[in-house]
Amino acid sequence: MEIVSLQFAAFVLLSLLIYYLLPGRWQNRFLLLASYYFYITWSWKYALALLLVTLFNYAFAFLVERERERKTGLVWIGVALNAGGLIGLLFADELTQTLRIWLENAFRGEFELNILLPVGFGYYIMECISYLLDIQMKIAKPSRNLETFALYLAYFPKLISGPIERARKFLPLLESERILDNQLFSRSLMLILVGLVQNTILAGLLSVLVPSNTLTRPQDFSATDQILGLLTFGFFLYNQFAGYTKIVRGISGLFGIPLSKNFNYPFFSKDFSDFWKRWHISLSEWLRDYIYMRLSRAFLRRNPSRKNLPNLFLPPLATMLASGLWHGARLHLILWGLLNGVFIIIENVINLFRKAVPSARPPWWRSLLNQGIVITLALGAAIPFQLSIPQSKAFLAYLSLNPWELPDFRPLGVMAASLLLDWFAYRHDDEFVFLRLRRGLQAALAALAMLGIFIVYNLQNAPTTFIYP
Amino acid sequence: MGASTLFLLLGLLLEGIFRMPWVQSRLPFQAYGINHIQFEYQLMRLQDFTRRYGAPDCFILGTSQSLRGIDPEILNPALQSSSGEKLTCYNFSIVGVNMSTNLLFAEILVQEYHPRLFIIGTSFLDYTTSRENRYDPRFEESAWVKYKLGHLNLQGWLIEHSYAYRAVLYLSYAAPAFMDFSEVHNEERKWGFQLSEYGYGYSDHAIDLDEPLTEAFINNFLEQFGDFGLSTWNLDSLNAIAELAAENGITLVLVEMPYTSTLVELRGEDGTAHAYSQTLQDFIARANARLEEIARQYHLPFWKAPSHLAYPPDAWHDLYHLNVHGSPLFTRWLAEQLDEALQSGAIELKQANKEK
Amino acid sequence: MNREMVIAKVREFTLKELLKNPEYDLKEDEPLFSNGTIDSFAIAQLGVFIETEFGLYIPDPELTVENMDTIGQIADRIIEGLNGNA
Numbered sequence: 001m002e003i004v005s006l007q008f009a010a011f012v013l014l015s016l017l018i019y020y021l022l023p024g025r026w027q028n029r030f031l032l033l034a035s036y037y038f039y040i041t042w043s044w045k046y047a048l049a050l051l052l053v054t055l056f057n058y059a060f061a062f063l064v065e066r067e068r069e070r071k072t073g074l075v076w077i078g079v080a081l082n083a084g085g086l087i088g089l090l091f092a093d094e095l096t097q098t099l100r101i102w103l104e105n106a107f108r109g110e111f112e113l114n115i116l117l118p119v120g121f122g123y124y125i126m127e128c129i130s131y132l133l134d135i136q137m138k139i140a141k142p143s144r145n146l147e148t149f150a151l152y153l154a155y156f157p158k159l160i161s162g163p164i165e166r167a168r169k170f171l172p173l174l175e176s177e178r179i180l181d182n183q184l185f186s187r188s189l190m191l192i193l194v195g196l197v198q199n200t201i202l203a204g205l206l207s208v209l210v211p212s213n214t215l216t217r218p219q220d221f222s223a224t225d226q227i228l229g230l231l232t233f234g235f236f237l238y239n240q241f242a243g244y245t246k247i248v249r250g251i252s253g254l255f256g257i258p259l260s261k262n263f264n265y266p267f268f269s270k271d272f273s274d275f276w277k278r279w280h281i282s283l284s285e286w287l288r289d290y291i292y293m294r295l296s297r298a299f300l301r302r303n304p305s306r307k308n309l310p311n312l313f314l315p316p317l318a319t320m321l322a323s324g325l326w327h328g329a330r331l332h333l334i335l336w337g338l339l340n341g342v343f344i345i346i347e348n349v350i351n352l353f354r355k356a357v358p359s360a361r362p363p364w365w366r367s368l369l370n371q372g373i374v375i376t377l378a379l380g381a382a383i384p385f386q387l388s389i390p391q392s393k394a395f396l397a398y399l400s401l402n403p404w405e406l407p408d409f410r411p412l413g414v415m416a417a418s419l420l421l422d423w424f425a426y427r428h429d430d431e432f433v434f435l436r437l438r439r440g441l442q443a444a445l446a447a448l449a450m451l452g453i454f455i456v457y458n459l460q461n462a463p464t465t466f467i468y469p
Numbered sequence: 470m471g472a473s474t475l476f477l478l479l480g481l482l483l484e485g486i487f488r489m490p491w492v493q494s495r496l497p498f499q500a501y502g503i504n505h506i507q508f509e510y511q512l513m514r515l516q517d518f519t520r521r522y523g524a525p526d527c528f529i530l531g532t533s534q535s536l537r538g539i540d541p542e543i544l545n546p547a548l549q550s551s552s553g554e555k556l557t558c559y560n561f562s563i564v565g566v567n568m569s570t571n572l573l574f575a576e577i578l579v580q581e582y583h584p585r586l587f588i589i590g591t592s593f594l595d596y597t598t599s600r601e602n603r604y605d606p607r608f609e610e611s612a613w614v615k616y617k618l619g620h621l622n623l624q625g626w627l628i629e630h631s632y633a634y635r636a637v638l639y640l641s642y643a644a645p646a647f648m649d650f651s652e653v654h655n656e657e658r659k660w661g662f663q664l665s666e667y668g669y670g671y672s673d674h675a676i677d678l679d680e681p682l683t684e685a686f687i688n689n690f691l692e693q694f695g696d697f698g699l700s701t702w703n704l705d706s707l708n709a710i711a712e713l714a715a716e717n718g719i720t721l722v723l724v725e726m727p728y729t730s731t732l733v734e735l736r737g738e739d740g741t742a743h744a745y746s747q748t749l750q751d752f753i754a755r756a757n758a759r760l761e762e763i764a765r766q767y768h769l770p771f772w773k774a775p776s777h778l779a780y781p782p783d784a785w786h787d788l789y790h791l792n793v794h795g796s797p798l799f800t801r802w803l804a805e806q807l808d809e810a811l812q813s814g815a816i817e818l819k820q821a822n823k824e825k
Numbered sequence: 826m827n828r829e830m831v832i833a834k835v836r837e838f839t840l841k842e843l844l845k846n847p848e849y850d851l852k853e854d855e856p857l858f859s860n861g862t863i864d865s866f867a868i869a870q871l872g873v874f875i876e877t878e879f880g881l882y883i884p885d886p887e888l889t890v891e892n893m894d895t896i897g898q899i900a901d902r903i904i905e906g907l908n909g910n911a
Contacts, residue, residue, distance in 0.1 A: 134886060137884035137886070138884075139884050139886060139887060168886075270861065273864060273866065274861075277865070288885075289885045289886040292866075292869075293868075293869055293872070293888060294885055296866070297869050297873055297876075297885070300869055300872075300873040301873055301877075304870065304874070304877070306842070306867070306870065315869075347864075348864075351864050439471065440471075443471035443472045443474075446471075446472030446475070447472050447475035447478075447479050450472065450473075450476045451476060451479055451480070451483075454637075455637050455640070458638060458641045459640065459641045461641070462504070462638075462641035462642060462643075463502070463503060463504040463607055463642075464504060465504050465505075465506065465642065465652050465656060466503075466504060466506070466507075466508075466605065466607075467652070
């Protein structure tokens with residue numbers, strides 16, 4: 001069941017109805033059932049994988065608690081098993097796909113070869129690893145309640161694509177009574193609507209306005225189209241993912257369970273480190289907490305100077321390489337991670353020579369320039385994120401060969417609308433700024449948004465023309 | 470809640486706007502969400518026709534061959550003058566479709582118009598393997614078709630009843646071509662011009678029949694037949710249409726649409742018939758034999774395309790489509806056949822539906 | 826160790842090592858990281874400083890900009906840790 005579908009909307013409405021009719025102590029049990037039902041609509045094998053991961057980590061947490069004083073390093077076995085499961089499945093997925101294509105080419109038949117990475121697996125494995133490590137660091141206690149712990153991992157709004165939540169914050173939420181007050185209710189509805197505007201209208205329009213193969217078939221386009229394709233990819237990815245997260249946060253809010261923010265206007269970042277605090281935040285923070293800081297502190301303990309060279313280079317590289325690997329076991333994703341690591345290293349080195357000026361705000365043109373640089377570099381790195389390495393090379397080669405021409409202004413208009421929407425909230429430093437508008441205006445905007453969503457949803461599902469002589 | 474009310478009001482406002490005759494007259498056609506523009510024009514023309522002349526009581530079904538070959542504006546008066554039986558035919562042939570899709574149309578037309586007569590214009594070309602392979606499931610899967618066939622669904626309901634929703638769908642047709650309307654516009658211009666009030670497909674393009682066929686054309690054409698097996702699936706659909714007609718007391722007539730001898734001989738550039746010509750003729754004979762069998766089974770007339778008609782040299786749109794210079798001759802012949810069959814009692818029409 | 830002493834030590838470290846501006850008059854509730862004065866990766870340095878100076882290990886997930894943005898907040902977290910309420 002896809003998240004942005006009528007089917008899912010019906011599922012959520014029905015679940016909400018049952019959920020609020022049930023007494024409090026039954027609510028979690030129902031959510032757990034609903035979540036597993038939701039996951040089974042993807043595949044029962046996925047649900048089985050989730051169940052195994054849940055049982056293992058639930059039990060292992062107690063071992064970690066018992067052994068943590070003895071410093072046996074037992075926790076690392078748990079971490080390794082979780083991480084190994086993820087990495088193994090990432091590679092197995094990749095390998096079986098390659099093997100299948102090879103077999104199909106060699107024997108000219110269709111082959112069923114399925115070791116698939118379950119949807120959402122990468123997300124809940126991260127949650128498990130942080131759970132075990134937090135227990136080791138004594139900032140979390142093992143959950144006694146298997147039902148709550150299982151719900152923490154399986155909770156359907158965040159199951160497929162995050163946000164990655166931490167057990168020490170999320171378990172208490174699940175154990176407390178749900179209060180859906182007017183504020184949470186209106187905020188949730190607003191999140192769903194703005195999320196749909198981003199996910200359906202903005203990302204949807206971009207996907208219909210710009211040919212999807214400007215990146216993969218650069219030989220058929222102009223250099224302008226290539227750049228436009230790249231920009232579109234960036235804005236599409238952002239609006240789709242950020243919109244998606246808003247929708248699931250809104251849905252979760254309706255169940256009285258707030259989820260973390262995952263995007264914080266990344267196109268207004270002042271530098272690269274800032275960008276990673278604004279893009280896919282729950283993943284960045286996870287990587288920061290469990291990889292970057294751990295490494296950085298280890299290096300600094302030996303030499304606490306800011307000019308500690310290994311500390312300048314290795315933690316950012318390791319963190320971004322891990323991020324690349326998390327996105328998939330492919331060489332081009334590793335390259336993408338490497339590029340981003342290098343950007344951060346360069347920034348760290350520059351910062352060494354920059355004098356810290358308390359409370360100084362750079363002039364507007366400097367901020368704008370910085371934002372431009374960050375967007376350009378991020379999009380440059382996005383080439384090997386989206387394309388394989390040979391494809392990336394071809395893309396760059398054609399970029400210098402292809403002619404330049406006047407761009408199609410319609411997608412640029414959509415991107416401007418996306419920036420404007422973000423800027424409005426960014427300027428007021430309030431994600432819920434729309435709720436501060438006058439009631440009439442709110443209603444009118446919401447109605448227009450619904451109409452737009454309705455129309456663009458249809459545009460996206462449009463059939464192609466039958467043409468006969 | 471205020472937003473939802475406003476949304477509804479906006480929707481109603483849009484609906485009101487799109488129902489204004491001024492706006493309607495500026496829309497080229499009503500979109501039914503399939504993006505087969507000739508079909509969608511055809512539906513709109515049929516509705517216009519019904520408003521102006523009342524519901525037709527006879528439909529011509531088939532593909533581009535019957536669309537271009539049978540002109541109701543000639544058929545209707547010819548029928549009336551000789552037999553006295555007043556029949557109003559409308560040509561609902563849809564280009565490129567399979568017989569199975571025609572079955573869907575027949576079902577919808579039966580429910581909506583209670584016709585007395587179906588004329589199916591068909592030929593061996595409808596039963597080749599490539600026709601089967603070119604089957605597009607979009608008609609069958611269309612929300613509107615489902616709705617019309619009695620499967621209630623919101624989208625189908627909206628398409629049937631909302632002018633604004635059809636306008637949104639019309640807008641959506643440009644989306645796959647990146648909001649570039651050129652393809653849609655071309656089709657739109659073509660059918661807007663070619664489809665007559667009676668659903669007939671006008672064309673005055675004419676080919677020179679003495680021109681030999683190119684190797685590429687012949688190869689391409691032969692490819693349609695695959696291993697020269699008959700498409701039983703399409704024959705079965707024809708059976709099902711006959712069944713449907715019988716159940717509803719509708720008279721059904723099968724008529725073979727004409728094609729040129731140049732096509733059958735596959736005369737190439739060297740002036741001689743192609744080696745495959747005999748195989749092709751065998752295929753035609755087999756297809757016609759099956760059609761005759763079906764006709765016998767359901768007691769229908771099956772009229773083969775006459776070979777004696779003296780078509781003028783510019784009668785052909787291409788090797789198997791008549792044009793506006795050729796279709797009158799064929800249509801008049803068809804009228805004579807119908808006339809004869811009615812007078813001799815070979816076919817009988819049910820009483821005209823008086824309620825209409 | 827009382828709060829003033831902790832604050833004094835943290836202030837000294839911050840001015841010398843992080844801000845590199847020993848003359849600056851840093852207020853107890855002045856944000857350090859959230860407004861970009863110091864880049865947030867330096868927070869690892871702060872963690873190591875607390876380890877060596879106070880013998881207190883603050884786990885990485887708690888060593889965040891939200892928890893450690895002003896020297897007042899930092900001092901409170903240190904005292905809380907030293908008192909064993911972590």
